[in-house]
Amino acid sequence: MKKGLLATLLFAFSLCCFSQDNSKIIDSLKHIIFNKPSDSIKIKAFSDLCWYYRNVSTDSALNYGDKALQLSKNTMNLSGEAQAYNDIGIIHYGLADYDSAIKSYQKALDIRFKLKDSLGVAALYNKIGLVHQNTFKMDSALFYATKALRVYEDKNRPRYVALIKNNIANIYKGLKQYDKALHLHLDMARVNENNKDFLALTKSYNNIANAYLFLNDTVKSVDFYQKSIDLAETYNYKRELAALYNNYGNVLLGQKQYDKAVDLNTRSLKLREELKDNFGVSSTSLHLAGLYLNLKDLPKAKGYLYSGMRLAESFDGNELKLDAYDKMSSYYAYQLKPDSVIYYKELFKALKDTIFSKQVIKEVAEVQEKYNTAEREKKILSQRADIAEKELDINKKNTQLLGLVLAIILLSSLAYLIYYQQQLKNKRLKKESELKEALVKIETQNRLQEQRLNISRDLHDNIGAQLTFVISSIENLQYGFKIKDYKVTEKLKRISDFTRETIHELRDTIWAMNKNDITLEDLQIRISNFVKKANAYSEKTKFEFRVEEGLKSDIKFSSVTGMSIYRVIQEATNNAFKYAEAKKVSVKINQVSTGILVNIEDDGKGFDTELVIKGNGLNNMRKRAEIIEADFKIESEANKGTRVILAVSL
Template identity: 45%
Template structure:
């Protein structure tokens, strides 16, 4: 076994250094050409650009150095083509290092120049890159606009392979907007195109995306079928990166279906491949998946190791969203182990990371508004330049048409008829795309307005009401401290007011937590509930609490559903603690048919429902569940405890 591991390590190192050696040989050859005294400036610019590209995979600082050399020499010699290429290369370098806003800035500088020199295919390439970059910074309206522009050029030039690539990017934007049926329709069209032109590499991506779309639409059977089709092609062609992605996705499905043995095999394959190609992000992602799987299997020590390694790798690449997921899983681990101090520590880490992500998003939104304002004038100039180019192209077409007329009247009629047909068809397709684009933009604007309103209200709650409540607690504590001669009754009253205010702050934080999310996952809900249970354990150590979640992790609630369900569960637990006189409270979350069900059961004294008047607490619980189209049921019997059952419809991923 030890020998086998050593052999695998040697094979990996050989593969890695062989690739590096190949690049280094190319770099040495280019530098030799640069040292030739007869090398012209235009050739030097090209060689500098080549060095920028090759160093991009080895050393980012060296890549930036040669990219700037290419730009400087191009500007000095007024080589517009070289300037455009240099800005393009520097943009790619910024994109690789996740500086997406800087990448957009470089791409736009390149675009201005390529419009001047009428480099149509270069323009299309930049439109595509801009669309991808805007997608990464969640500006879906801009992403759709630039991808659509790129698609128009590639379809006009009849470049089928690149048209399919851009269509794929547009479909991914639809997925980002949760328009999964639209995304699926596009991906199926793209797959047919790639099959016809024998584009195996592109077909693997199409099958992966189709599988993802079916998964979002809750059709796991079709999702698994398309993932397996992708795996078959990726194996045949040795597409390692893509194979790792497919194994990871397929393993996640089997994990959520409760098929843990199959899931572990697939996820382990994904991990081996990603370690072989040294994909840090991919390795970290699979380790979190495996860690969650080990949690479900009750293999807690293995779970902690995988989760800790995954979080460590994500910290190295500053993937805050993934770090937050890892913290949530580690919180669950410590809850299982009943490490109260660690649960509180990780709950604090989760809250801090959520605040950091929220603040980062707010800062980005402010910067984007400022950027739009600053670039409006430049975009207008670009539009005018584009109009001039189109006018010149029209003049050229007219001259060609007049020359063609000399060839004969019949030929002219035929050409005009064909041209009219194609133009009408093109306009019709363009109109359909514009209508789809307007629909998508309208949805984006509505989502942006809702998110801004949520952020404004949550900030007001946190900054105003939260600080005022904290001041009240501090004032009461100071009053108790300086007024040592107060009688016990008054001190007790002050303590009750302080405790009530503290509880109000916790409820306020829960409300802000729900408001800052469009959706609340079952994992988020469970984490919040476990945190509440830990506090209940500290308050009443004589009662044992048990919580079991059998709902798949892809299930989500709306923020309103999640908040109301959480509040009703809190009320049910508090009632059991106060009145049941039992020593065990069990919570069980399950999915049955199209219903999600949460039961809260105690082993207390119970009561006769027919002979007891139920108070306002139950009325509030029923109102909350009714407001989210849910139900609450109570069963109880003297001496046999009480069971409260909460039911809500499962509407996850409805489109």
């Protein structure tokens, strides 16, 4: 039990300490897995290993992502499965393997929809939009970014609203709507300044600098680049620094400060290679190639050109491929090789035409669909007119002969239709009412579960850590100051033992709070662990736990009922051990017609139930039984042992 508690504490600690070295976090996560924790904790550990390995070893990252995915599928953990697909998609995105990234994101999105996790859905919309942005599909990028923005605005998440608006502004930049992009970036910079969100502010300054550059205001552009670089260097934002060195290097290229431009782009390339950012490596390589073309250093230009172009072709980065083909034609023009110049010029033109053609085809298809819809509606109206005319002729010919019969049929039909429609309306209203009630219940349960999880995390992270600190402090006092006074030593030992017991009690409470319901199997495991611990603690008293054969292990209790049963067993067992001087304590769970029957018996010295003063222990057991509406009874005689009976209805 101690090992399990330490593993859980280490897991929570490892998730919070982002500032420490990744290798230490990775080692601590592997240690958690080595201790064989519960499946849910193991899934979280695998998922975190996937995340922390992404900048160390992509193979290892994908391996742990697959482990998290398989374990989630095997244990029907939909939340873990969605997170695993999300993490795997991020790894593929970093490798610029955009097809694989989209597939993983889409699978995660489908599960998030099933879980009704609106914030998770919004995050995936944003990621899918970024993939489309990197492949220069700006209409799709804007579509997904806007969907993400609506969710974050509805959920009142201002930080994420700011991030999405930054992305939308970058999409406007890709669509060459630079005024719109600048306006959004300036607004977001003010929000980030007020919130003191320095990472977001670094990105905003970079985006503002880019927008001013496209609007030909180089002075303001350089000013914001420098502000952004200062922030990124202060807080060691490597990914942002890589982009900033690259962007500012291009400005220096335009100012013909080639040496400084080469230095910044070289630093950018090194960072992007370290981050395994294939898209960024391709972009910066092509920028360096352009710089060396300007410096007439053709061998270096060729090396960067080919590496940048091949990488762009590997992940189908259309915008980068256009840049590569354009620079290749310039390179071969310097080499006086017209055939190669023509070859790359044609590649450039063909790709540009393809991008344009796809857009035109899409727009034509949309127009054609609108036209087809209009034609179909016209045809339907014409057919309806013909049918109406024919029916009118028939009615005129048969009015005199069948007027009375038709009137009766029409009246009867009308009455039936009115009755039938009313019945349908009543059913629909009833179903809508039931659905609303169900949705309200589900929403209430979700809020309660979220509150329970938040409280349990606070208990675990704050109170648990503080109690552990108390134990450590007492041990330090005992061994550091070499206290010899027996009374002081015993007092410190009692405080330490009490604190340890409190930690175990806290862990039991957190266990119950984290569950909507508790199965009999869960309860059986918990009681078995408690009995094992009691046997290990006491040499004089033997503890025994039995469950009736054939008792269904999937019987479910509410978290309150399950915890109350466990606490009654725990209290009764402790009383037998501490006060009754029992040599044997047995716990039995049997099934009865109305539910289950729990018996806790001991062979201790017993007591007179009429004369004994009911202390906190007996009162606590009675109160717990009253809370869950269970029958509670204590049978005891002096020197004949004690029997505690708890009958719980299902």
